[in-house]
Amino acid sequence: MKCVIHDQAVLSRPPEGPLAAHIASFARSLSEQGYGANSLHMQVRIAADFSRWLEQSGIGIRSICNDHARSYLGYRAQMVRPRRGDGAALGHLIDFLRREQVICGEKISIHRMSSTERCMQAYVEYLREARGLTEATVINYAPFVRSFLEDCFGNGRIAISRLCAGDVLRFVRLHAPRLHPKSAKIMTSALRSFLRYASFRGDVALDLAASVPVVPNWSMPAIPRAITPDQTRQLLASIDRRSAVGRRDYAILLLLGKRSANDAPQSKVVERVMCDSEVGQR
Structure with a gap:
């Protein structure tokens, strides 16, 4: 049974979860801000899906924070093809809930980010803002790049200018044999992406992206190449x-x-x- 949330947003079923009672007022807020029909409907649908996920995850309304929105985006990317506006839609919802004092304001963290965390944060923002990559791609790339940085610098300060082609080759030769061929190709794509980002920032003088080796991905590797x-x-x-x-x-x-x-x-x-x-x- 269809549920009319707003004259520009109709859902296939009534909203569920801790945010169900607030989705209609969220839709009115979007309309007052001048959002078009397509954008408004998309944001309301994501808000309803997020609320349903919160209920399934056992998360109460007073506990909702930005981390839950990020976790949901990762979950959603496994179920449906991510869209560029998904993250922004959840951001609008979280901001609305805070303005309405439905959820508490984000607590200021006293955690000091490590050098690796700062580098990863800047890289992820570059992927999202400058490159406009999907959330699924960001989620796939980030763990490999973090592992590469930790492999090269440990817990110390990240000095990308000190990287060389040998570091890249050693990392790929160490990790590629342990991965499924498709995962290995994602790893090399992530490294090329990060090294192009480092070149874009001027952190490296050489084109280290070119030093990332190609990982073969035979679809049927057990088939012999020739007979005797x-x-x-x-x-x-x-x-x-x-x-x-x-x-x-x-x-x-x-x-x-x-x-x-x-x-x-x-x-x-x-x-x-x-x-x-x-x-x-x-």
């Missing part, structure tokens, strides 16, 4: 050359195979077999 000469001879011997089709197949396999030391020159054999095949077909 003995296997080739066995395959040829299995063909019935008494028929025209058999002589044709034999000639095709000879063309595909390699010249054997015990066989006549391939070109002469093929020519003879093809002639026999033509005679047989007549």
